[in-house]
Amino acid sequence: MDILVSAIVGDLISRSASFVTSKYFQQQPDINKILQRLQSVLLRIDIIVEEAEARHVTNQGMLRQLKILRQGMYRGRYVLDSLRFQAALDEEEVSHSSSALCKTSPAKRLCFSRAGSSSSNREALLFGTNSNMREELQRMVNTLEDDMAGMKEFIFFLESYPRILRQPYGTYLVLDNCMFGRQTERERVLNFLLCPSATSDLAVLPIIGPRRVGKSTLVEYVCRHESVRDGFSMIMFFPEGSLKDEGVVDLKGNYINGLVRHQNSASQTRLLIIVEIAEDINEGTWRRLKSLATSMTPCGGSKIIITSRSDKIVNLGTTEALRMDYLPEEAYWHFFKSLAFGSTHPDEQPKLAVMAMEIALGFRGCFTGTHLIAGILRDNLNARFWRTTLECVRAYKQAHLLMFDQHSCLHFREDAPVYCWRLGGSSKYFLICKHHQLDSSEEVPKITVHDIILGRGGTLPQGEFEALAWRSRIPPYYNYTISCKMQSPQLTVGSKKRVHEEEKHFI
Structure with a gap:
């Protein structure tokens, strides 16, 4: 009887997960055609944006037009990345679950079914509801194609501006040494x-x-x-x-x-x-x-x-x-992705890319944290390390919601004390009490936040101490430091808000 039940449940789960992936590229040809059009128009936008960024454009009208085009490119890439990475991850999970279904426990089967539901959650974040996906995709493609149709004069005048001489660095090195998105x-x-x-x-x-x-x-x-x-x-x-x-x-x-x-x-x-x-x-x-x-x-x-x-x-x-305002989610994802993957293409690591999108959501608006975490991920390009990092990010976001009824990023923007997670060491958290901005000529602490997070550098001082968070590589070359102490969050009984209710401010 157990074998029969397992076979039936396995068939239902396999069918359900297959539907999740095939709906992107197989069973809905209309959406497939829209995605192909989206890829095509994004390729043409990439060419124009790259050419424009290689020239010293001064005309304000052209710059506003370029900004609109760039924002559309970020939005389109964000949607494509979300769908592509999630579909690849679902296909991989379907393959693994089908071969090991009879050997897995009910808990593992439940875990797998949750993974399938994450695709729907991601669609809801992107399009509001699943039923709106086709309409939203169609509207996005139409807008981008209309923008491209009006770029003939832009391309004509672009050729009159002088080129900016640049060395052939990798993308992540360029972004690490320029002011992104401004x-x-x-x-x-x-x-x-x-x-x-x-x-x-x-x-x-x-x-x-x-x-x-x-x-x-x-x-x-x-x-x-x-x-x-x-x-x-x-x-x-x-x-x-x-x-x-x-x-x-x-x-x-x-x-x-x-x-x-x-x-x-x-x-x-x-x-x-x-x-x-x-x-x-x-x-x-x-x-x-x-x-x-x-x-x-x-x-x-x-x-x-x-x-x-x-x-x-x-x-x-x-x-x-x-x-000036904080970067939109799509532009921030492009920035985080480039820094975290370095010279590796995210398409080659869809499992890591899905985790990176969720990790990025926890640091939007904080360039110090972005450079720090993206650098740690780039130095440890493996699924186990990234999964551990993602679990820490989820736990610390939930801790902030329980304590302050507020997303940690909003707490940081108000310059309030925030808890930060650790991957190593006896304590899972440390408290960031204050933030400091030092001139490049001033002496900086020997202890780094990088070492605190990874649990390196030996025994940490008792009480409040200073640590170096990040050295900026662009003018004015500030050194960003923090005052912190090893202290775990004290959770109290209170109203529990769902994470997505706070995250809606970041989408």
């Missing part, structure tokens, strides 16, 4: 700095965005551009907290709170002032700062870039404010 914003700031002002008044560009979105990095990246340094006689930087009511600097010689980033005596007298504030700036302080800058450059041409997390600085600008 090409349009970069050209917007460059255009503000290099183009003459319409009036003789002091030009001001406000840049607004949440904490750790990359405002300072964007400004520093642009200010190191050769044409910017040639165009200004002095570049001054006022970090957050340096402009107090009683401490406004005298730009004529007493650089008390400001840091001179660059001086160029050969250039005409033009100042570039970078101001970082958390929320708002005192009206009197702002008025005096502008007055001093204007008095030093009577012929005009000086400019100010002011960054903040608050909309209160919008009215300070003489041009439209530049708003």
Whole structure:
């Protein structure tokens, strides 16, 4: 009787899992044709985007068009990766389960049936409901094809822009040494700095965005551009907290709170002032700062870039404010995938790719964590290690939901203490109390977060201690450190929210 039941259950599971995979490529020819069209249009978009990124495009309209095209490419690649990797994984599980069905326990058969349901969950995340899959795919392909149809003029004008000389690095090395996903914003700031002002008044560009979105990095990246340094006689930087009511600097010689980033005596007298504030700036302080800058450059041409997390600085600008936000999920997946797989193509490792997509969801918006975790995965390219990492990510996300009723990424964005998981050592977690941003010239801790996660480096200090999280390879080459201590989360009885209710903010 047991043999008969096992045979019946095995046949049902095999049929069900076969349906999961075949519905992508076999039993629904309409969807198969749509996916083929999607692959075709993405290939053409890849060619245009790669060519555009190899040229120094300055036209703002073309940059906006390129941004739309790039976002569509990321979205299309994300969908294709999700379906392709899940289908390949389901086929592999069907093969293994069919051959070992009679030998497996009921628990293992249950585990397999859950794996099959993950495809439906992934479709729900991508398309809302399974029934919408065909319509959403069709709409996506139509949009991308329409975008491509309007690119003839773009391609024509693209040829007039000079090429950017680059060495033939691997993709992950390029992404590790550039500011990813901010090409349009970069050209917007460059255009503000290099183009003459319409009036003789002091030009001001406000840049607004949440904490750790990359405002300072964007400004520093642009200010190191050769044409910017040639165009200004002095570049001054006022970090957050340096402009107090009683401490406004005298730009004529007493650089008390400001840091001179660059001086160029050969250039005409033009100042570039970078101001970082958390929320708002005192009206009197702002008025005096502008007055001093204007008095030093009577012929005009000086400019100010002011960054903040608050909309209160919008009215300070003489041009439209530049708003920055966290990368969309599809673009972030492209970034994480490139770093985590390195020179290995994800298509060759579908089992790892499925796990990588879920791991990436836990670190979106945190580039420090992304570089750290992606580097660890790249150094240990095997399924067992990645599975252990995924289980740790799931457990720590659930722990944060139980303790704070909030996804760990949202907790991190608010600069609140967060728990981080460990793969080795006696404790499974450690508490990150504070985050620090150090200049490249400052001394950094000898203990690294990499060693803490992997359980290496010997006995860790008692109490709170400092650790190095990541060394940035792009200007301003900050070193990111944390204050942490070995402490496990104290779970209390409370309302338990489902993970997907929090993750909807990241999709």
